[in-house]
Amino acid sequence: MLDHEYTTKVVFRENFFKDWRKEMTHEERSLIQDLDKCDFGEIHAMHKAKTEARKNMSKEEKQALKEANQKIVDEYGYCLLDHHKERIGNFKIEPPGLFRGRGEHPKQGMLKKRIQPEDVIINCSKDSRIPVPPAGHHWKEVRHDNSVTWLVSWTENIQGSNKYIMLNANSKLKGEKDWEKYEVARKLKSRVDDIRYQYLQDLKSKQMVTRQRAVALYFIDKLALRAGNEKEEGETADTVGCCSLRVEHITLHEQLDGNECVVEFDFLGKDCIRYYNKVPVIKKVFKNLKLFLENKQPGDELFDRLNTNVLNKHLSSLMPGLTAKVFRTYNASITLQQQLKELTNSQSHLLAKLLSYNRANRAVAILCNHQRAPPKTFEQSMANLQAKIDARKEQLALAKTELKQAKKEAKTKGNSDPKLLVERKKAAVKRCEEQLLKLEVQATDREENKQIALGTSKLNYLDPRISVAWCKNMEVPIEKIYNKTQREKFAWAIDMTEADFEF
DNA sequence: GAAACGACTTAGTAGATGGTAG
DNA sequence: CTACCATCTACTAAGTCGTTTC
8 A cells, every 4th residue: 555656646635634634542643743754664564464475375375375365255255145046246345445536536535434334234135134233333224125126224424425335247137237237238239320310410409408408418328428417515536427517628620530510528437537538520510519509618518407307308209218328338338239240250261250249349449448557567567479470480480490391201212101290290380370360360460459458348338139149140158258257147048048149 | 306226337447467579 | 496477366445226305
């Protein structure tokens, strides 16, 4: 923690020190008045030593630890729901620590308190074996509410929001909800032409709200922006989505890079991830934006008549279950399907197919702006890979020469032994080529993926049935695109999907 | 009707895990 | 066998959106 960037931030330090002082005794409080004079070196060293010790544990010790952990999972990691044993997602209460918000969070560094049994609400059925609180403690409440899915909840002290213990993604309950989500998105597919026609008409409306709603929808649909709920100022980092965009977040260009009517977006979205994009838009949208910006200052809302409530009310009137985020799901999934169709060829090599799959996935991640910090060792690992490629190339060249040599010998000598040698050398060349291809594909994939995170879209936006059907059509084993956890989460799709599935 | 609340999904990251090259 | 590194998993913050409260 001490070597983390957080400790250099003023807000973090101030919040931490303020909360720390609250925990001090009188004497400590009078003694410790300046964080800059505090030396945490000793405790930091202790921590480091502990991690080091853990790393250096013997095989047996590691095994014992693993078994002990498994025992905890066996005992606390499952529940019974409608007579089915289900895995719980997060069954451990969050431990105390210093709050680490993302970006310039005003509460970073505050002390996140330890949760006591007295803070915890248990939710289970009346006839179940109610968990016993630790000795000398009692639960805040035991309730039996079957209209919600959580098993345990407590209130966290930083934002005052509720935290929950819920089921694992592979549970029947979560699986069914996931399926429903994609079914709503598929329904949007059948309605989207009408809805688009409608909002394009609305761009000309006499009502300001309607125009603003139409432009917002245009962005949400075309750019997969999030809805953008209002946030309480000073409670969280300053981030925005579509409806909460402010004047300073867009710049209009009549002309830019050879395009007309270009909108330049630059704002921080969820998790303080920057959204930067220059997008040519249709004239009507551009004119409306100019209108919305009239007589406004930076800091003013772009869509001053609009909020997510108004927008979603309208959307649900167009189609039951339709909200802003359905557009993200729909556009992500339809993009994957189109890209897969465009990029893959059933005749190509398995590795080439997988590269295409990743590229299709990548197109979606870019659309949804799913970014990651470039891995700290990126340059190094790229260089390592290149070195491997070079080595393999050399090896291949060598193998080829040896093959030629062997062929020559086989001709001149003509007995059976050299023939065998030729076959062996041929095989060596082939193996080399395979490995080289694999490395080269890996290098391309990794380079293109430097700042892009594929996981989020794979897990939350892409209808798994598209991928399952693709695997069947392309004769790609499902394990190549989904790891064990992902296969468990998408078991419903793997079970039910035929090769002819269309999103 | 707007602010607050509650429940749920979506998000990036840190650290654990485990496979592989040397 | 060990060190390295990519991948996986756990963690928890930060959104969305419907409901409740005032």
